[in-house]
Amino acid sequence: xxxxxxxxxxxxxxxxxxxxxxLWQETLEHGAHWSGIVRRGTSLRLTALEAGANVAxxxxxxxxxxxxxxxxxxxxxxxxxxxxxxxxCYSDMGRVLCSITADSCGWHDTLCGVSDxxxxxxxxxxxxxxxxxxxxxxxxxxxxxNELGKYxxxxxxxxxxxxxFSRVTVEDSGALAFDSxxxxxxxxxxxxxxxxxxxxxxxxxxxxxxxxxxxxxxVQLRAWVSGPAPERDPCRERCGxxxxxxxxxxxxxxx
Amino acid sequence: MSATADMSGVGLDPRxxxxxxxxxxxxxxxxxxxxxxxxxxxxxxxxxxxDTLFYNAHDTEERYSAADTIRAQGNIYLTTGSxxxxxxxxxxxTITEDTCGRHDTLGGACSAESNTxxxxxxxxxxxxxxxxxxxxxxxxxxxxxxxxxxNNINFFMNVPVTRxxxxxxxxxxxxxxxxxxxRAHMDVLVLISNCPQLNNPCNAYNPTPIQxxxxxxx
Numbered sequence: 032x033x034x035x036x037x038x039x040x041x042x043x044x045x046x047x048x049x050x051x052x053x054l055w056q057e058t059l060e061h062g063a064h065w066s067g068i069v070r071r072g073t074s075l076r077l078t079a080l081e082a083g084a085n086v087a088x089x090x091x092x093x094x095x096x097x098x099x100x101x102x103x104x105x106x107x108x109x110x111x112x113x114x115x116x117x118x119x120c121y122s123d124m125g126r127v128l129c130s131i132t133a134d135s136c137g138w139h140d141t142l143c144g145v146s147d148x149x150x151x152x153x154x155x156x157x158x159x160x161x162x163x164x165x166x167x168x169x170x171x172x173x174x175x176x177n178e179l180g181k182y183x184x185x186x187x188x189x190x191x192x193x194x195x196f197s198r199v200t201v202e203d204s205g206a207l208a209f210d211s212x213x214x215x216x217x218x219x220x221x222x223x224x225x226x227x228x229x230x231x232x233x234x235x236x237x238x239x240x241x242x243x244x245x246x247x248x249x250v251q252l253r254a255w256v257s258g259p260a261p262e263r264d265p266c267r268e269r270c271g272x273x274x275x276x277x278x279x280x281x282x283x284x285x286x
Numbered sequence: 287m288s289a290t291a292d293m294s295g296v297g298l299d300p301r302x303x304x305x306x307x308x309x310x311x312x313x314x315x316x317x318x319x320x321x322x323x324x325x326x327x328x329x330x331x332x333x334x335x336x337d338t339l340f341y342n343a344h345d346t347e348e349r350y351s352a353a354d355t356i357r358a359q360g361n362i363y364l365t366t367g368s369x370x371x372x373x374x375x376x377x378x379x380t381i382t383e384d385t386c387g388r389h390d391t392l393g394g395a396c397s398a399e400s401n402t403x404x405x406x407x408x409x410x411x412x413x414x415x416x417x418x419x420x421x422x423x424x425x426x427x428x429x430x431x432x433x434x435x436x437n438n439i440n441f442f443m444n445v446p447v448t449r450x451x452x453x454x455x456x457x458x459x460x461x462x463x464x465x466x467x468x469r470a471h472m473d474v475l476v477l478i479s480n481c482p483q484l485n486n487p488c489n490a491y492n493p494t495p496i497q498x499x500x501x502x503x504x
Contacts, residue, residue: 097432101394101437102352102392103352103395104400106453107394107445108400110452112392121403125397138451143356144354147374150375172375186347187347187433189373189436190436201362205388205447207360239357239360275402275407278407279399279402279403
């Protein structure tokens with residue numbers, strides 16, 4: 032697959048310091064799946080510990096799991112086909128699950144979904160716990176179903192997800208082009224949560240990653256108290272749409 | 287597109303259709319298309335977005351998935367040869383004929399809530415596709431609800447994406463009488479909202495009727 036590349040620095044600038052005490056931190060191992068509740072006013076930094084990382088993410092309103100991330104509403108509200116700093120992640124209810132407040136890599140995919148068992152077995156060969164123990168090859172869809180099941184969710188709740196750290200461009204013909212050189216070691220993205228969110232993650236490789244090897248990369252999570260979007264805020268002020276989306280969100284939390 | 291064009295449905299005679307129905311502007315429709323049957327959607331007056339979802343009629347937990355469809359064909363636009371895939375990766379239907387040129391699956395369905403975001407808070411009270419979907423499912427005798435509304439297809443809608451990642455709702459490329467036709471590979475429930483949106487060019491600011499035709503075989 033061909034790809035056009037933006038000019039990229041070879042190394043990541045030192046990440047903006049997190050000025051507040053960390054609430055917690057955790058390393059997601061390569062291929063791991065994870066879920067947790069992230070409260071409104073909490074920020075989470077995802078850091079790629081190796082080049083070529085991918086973090087598939089599905090997001091749900093923890094107070095009403097029927098409200099969930101909506102790829103289409105997110106893209107059309109912001110007139111974009113990708114996510115970066117200044118963007119917000121919309122639910123299907125015109126509200127904001129989280130805002131992207133910092134981003135060292137400039138592009139996160141939300142078009143391409145996750146890998147599945149037949150894709151992973153076909154690409155990397157069938158692996159089994161019986162031989163490989165915990166090094167067997169995970170796939171994105173089953174990883175998501177594993178975590179969703181812990182909250183009473185399942186196949187009906189598989190949504191078009193975000194693939195943090197992955198860049199897939201669209202040619203004039205509509206063809207997709209995966210950028211293998213996009214994510215560098217140390218790249219990070221900060222998510223500021225605007226509502227109590229069930230966050231489901233998988234570090235499986237992007238489904239269009241052409242690497243013939245099964246090589247998911249580890250990712251670090253760090254959480255701190257940031258508060259929700261302030262009145263003056265680059266995400267809120269990016270466009271009138273985001274101002275209204277955050278206003279809709281704030282209505283839920285008025286005492 | 288990887289699939290070889292299936293030309294067997296070309297030239298079907300509307301008089302031979304099992305089912306023919308005009309969906310009025312702004313209205314929903316829920317029906318069944320059997321395995322092997324051919325569904326045609328006709329843009330009767332031109333530039334009319336047709337928001338569409340498919341479910342496996344025997345196991346509705348399996349349903350159309352925009353992400354699986356896009357990724358598997360390596361292209362964001364739907365046209366002749368495009369396999370329409372489910373959340374389990376299965377090809378549910380294949381587009382066999384398309385006199386429009388291409389169709390969208392990134393734009394989703396309009397809703398009261400997204401109207402407040404996209405246009406203005408007071409646009410909440412305008413009729414929307416999401417309301418059509420919800421009402422059609424509520425009146426259907428199956429356990430289908432808001433939980434069963436993933437990102438849909440917008441037949442006849444034009445949402446171009448540029449190399450630098452810009453996305454917009456553009457003027458339609460469809461015209462009166464153009465149609466898209468697909469063959470079902472399993473028994474499918476078809477949920478349609480004939481889009482009532484008045485705030486962007488997806489319906490040329492004038493929603494109009496569409497026609498659906500179903501043939502037993504191509």
